[in-house]
Amino acid sequence: MTTHTISVLAGDGIGLEVMPVAIEVLDAATRDAGVRLDWRVQDWGSDYYRAHGTMMPADAIETMAATDAIFLGAVGHPDVSDVETLWGMLIPIRRAFDQYVNLRPVRSFAGVRSSLAGDPEIDVVIVRENVEGEYSAVGGRSYQGTPHEAAYQQSLFTRHGIERIATYAVEVASGRRKHLVSATKSNGIIHTMPFWDEVVAEVVDRAGDIELESVLIDALAARAVRSPQSLDVIVASNLFGDILSDLVAGAVGSIGIAPSANLNPAGEHPSMFEPVHGSAPDIAGRGIANPVGQIWAGAMMLRHLGHPQIADQIEAAFTAVVERGEVTPDLGGTLSTREVGAAVIAELAAQRSRATGA
Incomplete structure (x- = not known):
């Protein structure tokens, strides 16, 4: 069994909604693959800032340095300056860990206009x-x-x-x-x-x-x-x-699909994985945020950690779900954030059944 310790920063807005869904998908994908993800959830972000005056505690970098990767949801709140959220969290992480590559794949999906x-x-x-x-x-x-x-x-x-x-x-x-x-x-x-x-x-x-x-x-x-x-x-x-x-x-068709990776390619420090979308305060709390960007970022994280086959399976699963039209309203669908996550998990199970002939 290979164990990876992951710092989880759900952050703000829809980050708090798409993060648990993505974690459920990644757990489902790794459960029978000899890989265990040890999630270390941190409550840092704009709410932390309003309570403590900083986006993260003073020892945040040291805490994350002891983990294998960082999984970020979204950062930003209407009541907190973007200067505080960006320079108090994202940029310090990227620079402290020399994450000099920001990798952003973008591709079309059949059925998504x-x-x-x-x-x-x-x-x-x-x-x-x-x-x-x-x-x-x-x-x-x-x-x-x-x-x-x-x-x-x-x-x-x-x-x-x-x-x-x-x-x-x-x-x-x-x-x-x-x-x-x-x-x-x-x-x-x-x-x-x-x-x-x-x-x-x-x-x-x-x-x-x-x-x-x-x-x-x-x-x-x-x-x-x-x-x-x-x-x-x-x-x-x-x-x-x-x-x-x-x-x-x-x-x-939707920025909610797109993932990104902040990479330290040599692996001297943890890399950070996040969706491209922001905290989207206009739809936060409604349960309709698209979780695909967060799930795809999770697949990128697993590939970086040395599990390309699991990453391929996750990407194939959410691709099938999106192309069947099982999507959130931003892509013209009617499903909730959690329902899309459940559909991806079901597709992962179906992939396994087909692979084993069960």
């Missing part, structure tokens, strides 16, 4: 740099409260940071169509983006068998809408990757 004309088939992986770039803490404000008030924000791009994210993107592209698109804005951002272009090109040249296309971010955003089927793997800086991944995820 795209929001784009022509209902194109979409299968894209976005590899986003996750710990530097535009989301730097370097900067400040001056002359506050006067007509001359100003804010300064310093982007931070290092050769080390660009090389390693480009190298990871090349590895992903090598296992797919060997075509890599690099998001840039070197015609307008005079220092950091030409540097990004140069280093990415050097990494791709060393790989030898990857076709590189460097595309300006505005043209790439338009292309993601007009011909997403022309895209396979995208490598992007922190800001550009953040925007593109939400754009492409929304195009497949």
